[in-house]
Amino acid sequence: MRRADRLILCTALLLFIAATLRDGLDRWIAATTLPPLISETSVEMRDREDRLLRVYTVADGRWRLAARPDRVDPDFLAMLIAYEDRRFYDHAGVDPRAVLRAAGQALAHGQVMSGASTLTMQVARLLEESGTGSWRGKLRQMRVALALERRLSKDQILELYLTHAPYGGNLEGIRAASLAWFGKEPTRLTPAQSALLVALPQSPASRRPDRNPVLARAARDRVLARMVKHRILSADTARAARTEPVPATRRAFPALAPHLGDRLRADAPLAQDHRLTLDRPLQHDVEKLAAATLRDLPEDLSLAIVIADHRSGDILASVGSASYAQSDARQGYVDMTRALRSPGSTLKPLVYGMAFDRGLAHPRTLIDDRPVAFGQYAPQNFDGAFRGELPVTEALRQSLNIPVVLLMDEIGPAHLMDALKRAGIRARLPGDQPGLAVALGGVGVTLTDLVQLYAMLANGGRSVPLRWHSGMPAAIGEVTVINRAAAWQVTDILAGLPPPPGAPKGRLAYKTGTSYGHRDAWAVGYDGAHVIGVWIGRPDGTPVPGAFGGDLAAPVLFEAFQRIRTAPVPLPPPPPETLIVSTAQLPQPLRRFTGREAVFQAAPDAPKLVFPPDGARLLAQDGIPAKVRDGQPPFTWLANGAPLLTGARSREVFLPGMLAGFSNLTVIDAAGRSARVTIRID
Structure with missing residues (x-):
């Protein structure tokens, strides 16, 4: 056989062996059983601007937040790849050059001098939670890495690393680490922060900055030096980054609006990401206000606040209590924005609005505050006194009981219940049939209900369904509860109430209320854009002697309006059809309220x-x-x-x-x- 023929035969044999090995390798990789590629990540609550409100741990108590490369600082990604796997986008899961380099260094020095793990191999180890010491473990990681590269894109593999990389303690993933060590999302990081986050996963226990700041700083600085060598950072930038201190403490994860978050999680247990209508800065400020208020109140009182935009119905802040995480007498775990309580006098504006709407009375109509009885029911004013004849405006501002019951008798309690229903309020009666006492709070409503009721008044008498989740459908059409002139007349009366000491006058239309036995103290008010409700009391419903809505809840209401960071929106002017005259200029039947049976009385x-x-x-x-x-x-x-x-x-x-x-x-x-x-x- 000629030499050329032998060369051709050897070449063919080598190619056959290579093809056989390649096919065998392909079959070996294809037969790889991959670990689950989808793992549990933390449930997240986000506000209207996509800012994190609250995050929950996964089942085993770890903070593991889903992370995508497009939501991580690109400079961090460049540093990560340059430090861990420079040929990440070129290899198929295993980097042969890195393997040969590591083997050569180990043979030359008699010990392992550098690793050959690619980012894909590290992902394989993280998914299987396997060690790194044995050659068998390394071989398994290579096999899984090669299989991963065939099934996933490079960005998908990078996403798995960004979600699962360990950062000390129960922190997993770049987002959990950035929130815990720097208090922010990793969308924008300083070079020093990026370098620390690159270094931590290599030895998360020993390099924790809150426990071993010296080791953490040294590891960070080595990353910075490598970045200069690879021309990712300039020498001046790295020098400045080395002067930045490492974090001394681990920060708490966001835990805003806990009651609302728990509610949404219970309603949709499979959802991972919830977009709420809340405004994070406002929610934070109102929670601080609630906590500061309770410090000056008895230890068994609770407080709840709801803030909404009455133009859209979006709830912007919701505080179910000010002591959610505490096991104390305040029972902070109870969401008092949803608790059924007696609203006291806060339903009176609706009764007056219905009277205006039906032509039974006008703000300047005179009404008699005198002893009256309806069978066995004889309502009394809060102080037991009688004022005689006075304008309806003053009867509402003084929150007198007898005039509103006279109007309620004329309107009919069933019509009030129907108006509440049309306003979107799910009121609960203690008995089967409503009586005249419903006008004085003889019905169960929630704080959120009251905010929705006053949103209707603020919106010209049209119902404004409230929503707290972006996934909730918007209301289809609006229901008119009372006409806009009647709603404005109520607003004008409530805007004339004197505010608490030091608060601005005429800015808000508001009403306070105190339920029977001093069990609940209320204040609800609105301006041209926002409506706020405040409740103070004991969660178990026991009396709070001496508690009045005007004393306890009204100051908090005005303080809450001060926390809204947008410019105040004034109350609207009267609609053109509004009748604004004195008592003497009213039509004769409207000058004095007499009732439909007055001719027989x-x-x-x-x-x-x-x-x-x-x-x-x-x-x-x-x-x-x-x-x-x-x-x-x-x-x-x-x-x-x-x-x-x-x-x-x-x-x-x-x-x-x-x-x-x-x-x-x-x-x-x-x-x-x-x-x-x-x-x-x-």
Whole structure:
């Protein structure tokens, strides 16, 4: 055989062997059983601007936040690849040059001088949580790395590294590390910060900056020196970076709006990323306000605040309590923005708005604050006093009970419940049928409900459904609860309330409330853009003696408005159809509130039988005593239409001649006005 033929035969044999080895390698790689490529990552709550509000640990207590290369500082990525795997984008998972270099150095020095692990091999180790010491382990990492490169893109492999790389303690991934060590997302890092984050995964336990700052600094500086050598950084930049201190402590992860975060996580347990309507800076400031407020209150009180944009319905801040993580008497784990409580006087503006809308009253209508009874129900003002006749505006500003119950009797409690429903409020009645007491808070609502109700008033009487998650559908159309003139009239009255000491006047329309037994202190108010509700009380519903909404909740309401960082938006002007006149200029039926049955009612100064009461059963011998109040003497007394006594000027008399059995006892005054009761004589 000629020499040329032998050369051709050897070449063919070598090519056959190479092809066989290649095919065998391909089959070996293809048969690789890969570890799970999708692992649990931390659930994240983000605000309207995509800023992190709260993050949860994964099941084993680790902080592992999903990370994508396009959301990481590109300078960090350049430093990482230059330091760990310069040919990352060129090799197929294993870098033959690095392997030969490491083997040669080990043979020459008798020990391992440098590693040959590529980023892909490190990902393989992280996914399988395997060690790095044995050759068998290295071979497994190479096989998995080669298989990963065939199934994933380079960016996908890099994403796995950025998510799983260890950074000390229970920190995994670049985002968890950047938040814990620098308090920020890794979208923009300084060269010193990038260098430290490149160095930490090589020895996360020994290089933790909070425990071993000297080792951490030395490792960081070695990375900086390597970056100068590879021309990633200039010498001046590296020199300046070395002067930057390493972090001395590990920062806490964001934990804003914990109650709302827990609620969303429970509602959608499979979702990893939640976009809320909250505004992170405002949420942070309001949580600080709530905590500062509680420091001056008894240790078993709680506080809740809700802030919303009433134009869009977006909730911008929500504080369920100020002591979420504490196991104390405040029961901070209870979300008091969702708790059903009695709203006290905070429903009164809706009753007045409905009266304005229906033409039953006007802000300048005069209404009588006097003793009144509806069967067994006799409402009283908070202080037990009566003001007599006064304008409706003052009745609402003074939060009097009797005038609003008079209006409620005219409107009907069922209509109030329907208005609440149309406003989007899920009110709960203690009984089956609503009574007049609903106007005074005899119904269960939440703080979020009240904020939504006042958002309706602020929005010209149109319902504004609130939402706290960007995934919640926007309302389809708006429901008109009261007309815009009536809503403005209520707003104008509430804007005239005196603010707490030191607070600006006329900026807010607001109302306070105190529930029966001083169990709840409320304040709800709005300007031209925002509506805020504040609740203070005990989560278990027990009384707080001496607690009033005006004293406790109103100052917090005005302080919360100060935390809004945008310029205040003034309250709107009156709609053109609004009737703005004095009492004397009103149409005659609107000058005084009388009610639909006023024509059948006795005048306020007509005679009233004080004794005997209607339905009394008396034992009569020579006669019975009787007493009349009001009316004009002299009085005439009759029994069953027959005169018993005439010309009596005394209001207390003794009536002789009463016969046994039932009798209709009547008294008539000098003006011909009468009062009558039915009694039984034994």
